[in-house]
Amino acid sequence: MNLTNIGTVKDILSRHGFSFSKGLGQNFIINPDICPKIAEMGNAGEGFGIIEIGTGIGVLTAELARRAEKVCAVEIDTRLLPILEETLADFDNVKIFNEDVMKCDLNKIIQEEFGGLRAAVCANLPYYITSPVIMLLLESRLPIESITVMVQREAAQRLCAKVGTRESGAITVGVNYYGTVKQLFNVSRGSFMPAPNVDSAVIRIDLNSSHRLEADEEKFFFKVVKSGFSQRRKTVANALSSLMGIDKETVYSALEGVGLPQTARIEQLDMEQLIAFSSALFKK
Ligand code: SAM
Numbered sequence: 001m002n003l004t005n006i007g008t009v010k011d012i013l014s015r016h017g018f019s020f021s022k023g024l025g026q027n028f029i030i031n032p033d034i035c036p037k038i039a040e041m042g043n044a045g046e047g048f049g050i051i052e053i054g055t056g057i058g059v060l061t062a063e064l065a066r067r068a069e070k071v072c073a074v075e076i077d078t079r080l081l082p083i084l085e086e087t088l089a090d091f092d093n094v095k096i097f098n099e100d101v102m103k104c105d106l107n108k109i110i111q112e113e114f115g116g117l118r119a120a121v122c123a124n125l126p127y128y129i130t131s132p133v134i135m136l137l138l139e140s141r142l143p144i145e146s147i148t149v150m151v152q153r154e155a156a157q158r159l160c161a162k163v164g165t166r167e168s169g170a171i172t173v174g175v176n177y178y179g180t181v182k183q184l185f186n187v188s189r190g191s192f193m194p195a196p197n198v199d200s201a202v203i204r205i206d207l208n209s210s211h212r213l214e215a216d217e218e219k220f221f222f223k224v225v226k227s228g229f230s231q232r233r234k235t236v237a238n239a240l241s242s243l244m245g246i247d248k249e250t251v252y253s254a255l256e257g258v259g260l261p262q263t264a265r266i267e268q269l270d271m272e273q274l275i276a277f278s279s280a281l282f283k284k
Contacts, residue, residue: 001086001087001090003057003058003059003062003087004029004030004031004032004035004059006030006193009028009030009057009193012057012083012086012087013057013083016079016082016083018079018080018083020194021077023128024076024077024126024128025054025125025126025127025128025129026056026077026126027124027127027192027193027194027195027196028056028057028059028192028193029056029059029060029124029191029192030059030191030192030193031187031190031191031192034150034187034191034202035059035060035062035063036063037184037185037202038060038063038122038124038148038150038202039060039063039064039066039067039068039122040067041148041184041202041204042064042120042121042122042146042148042204043118043120043122043145043146043148044063044064044067044068044071044120044122045067045068046069047069047117047118048068048069048117048118048119048120049068049069049070049071049072049110049113049114049117049118049119049120050064050068050070050071050072050119050120050121050122051071051072051073051074051106051109051110051119051120051121051122051144052064052071052072052073052074052121052122052123053073053074053101053121053123053125053126053133054073054074054075054076054101054123054124054125054126055073055075055080055084055096056075056080056124057080057083057084057087058083058084058087058088060122060123060124061073061084061088061094062087062088062090062091064122065088065091065093065094066091068093069093069117070093070094070095070113070114070117071091071093071094071095072094072095072097072109072110072113072114073094073095073096073097074096074097074099074100074101074104074106074109075096075097075098075099076098076099076100076101078098081096081098084096095113097109101129101133101136102129102132102133102136106137106140106142107140107142107143110142110143110144118145119142119143119144119145120144120145120146120147120148121137121142121144121146121147121148121149122148122149123148123149123150124149124150125149125150125151127151127152127155127196130149130151130152130155131155131171134147134149134159134171134174134175134205135171135174138174138175138177138178138179138205138207139174139222144207145206145207146204146205146206146207147204147205147207148184148202148203148204148205149202149203149204150187150200150201150202151200151201151202151203152196152198152199152200152201153186153198153199153200153201154198156183156200156201156202156203158171158172159171159172159175159181159203159205160172160181160182160183160203162270163176163269163270163271163274164267164268164269164270164271164273165267166267168267169229169232170222170225170226170228170229170230173225173229173271173274174222174225175205176209176271177209177211177221177271178205178207178209178211179205179206179207179208179209180205180206180208180209181203181204181205181206182203182204183201183202183203184201184202184203184204185201185202186199186200186201187199187200187201187202188200211271211275213275213279216282217278217279217282220278220281220282221274221275221278221279221282223244224240224244224274224277224278224281225266225274225278227239227240227243227244228240228265228266229266229267230243231243232265232266232267233265234265235262235263235264235265236251236255236264236265236266236269237251237252237255237262239266240281246281250281250284251281253280254277254280254281254284255277257276257277257280258273258276258277258280259273260273260277
């Protein structure tokens with residue numbers, strides 16, 4: 001079944017009485033070039049089990065299943081299940097979990113379903129939860145090698161920014177703490193049904209980081225990062241004293257330790273400075 005043929009897609013959707021939910025970020029891929037590229041660049045291949053988040057009608061799921069040993073896909077919308085039964089009927093290596101990705105136990109799925117296969121995540125993410133899903137995937141420390149996802153262009157720019165620049169955010173620090181990130185290719189809004197108001201891009205995070213703090217210190221590090229960026233226009237001393245109750249003099253001396261002035265803002269600290277700065281605060 002050709003899931004990028006508009007006539008075929010409209011026919012399936014109307015036979016099942018399906019209407020798109022904007023709230024669930026349902027923009028399905030109809031450009032035939034996109035899904036094979038995501039699958040190939042996202043580690044879907046021999047020896048790999050792939051976790052997909054949000055199947056829609058299964059256009060990406062099918063391309064993943066053609067290449068990987070097994071695909072476990074999490075989809076929240078129950079209305080899509082009978083559609084997927086039809087569109088994925090040719091594949092016996094796909095299992096659908098009708099759950100909310102924010103609440104499901106991905107670690108358990110990987111352990112129980114992949115039987116020692118290498119694992120990776122591939123998805124066209126629902127845009128309303130891009131950052132929370134990426135942070136959840138990272139913070140859960142899943143045994144996965146990469147996360148290859150389609151996100152809105154603006155989110156891709158933030159994810160791929162350099163830490164220590166104005167374009168960066170808490171999510172930029174998150175991906176750079178756990179791995180390395182790069183933008184793979186751009187996707188125009190016309191590649192989706194219905195077409196969203198913005199363009200998209202596919203990025204890949206390789207989970208190959210050398211940064212590893214001890215659990216409590218890591219928790220503290222992300223608290224510092226999130227607090228700092230939630231008031232990014234303020235100096236880091238003002239932000240941390242108001243949100244975390246840390247004494248300004250303590251912040252000044254930690255800043256001095258990484259060679260920065262008292263007036264520094266969080267976005268001016270690069271990755272090494274952020275880690276050293278947070279460690280100095282943690283020890284006080
Ligand atoms: N992969 C399909 C494609 O590319 O055509 C669909 C992508 S669409 C952008 C996002 C999908 O995620 C939708 O099918 C939507 O129902 C599903 N979704 C939204 N929120 C979800 C959640 N919290 N957990 C799991 N799936 C979710």
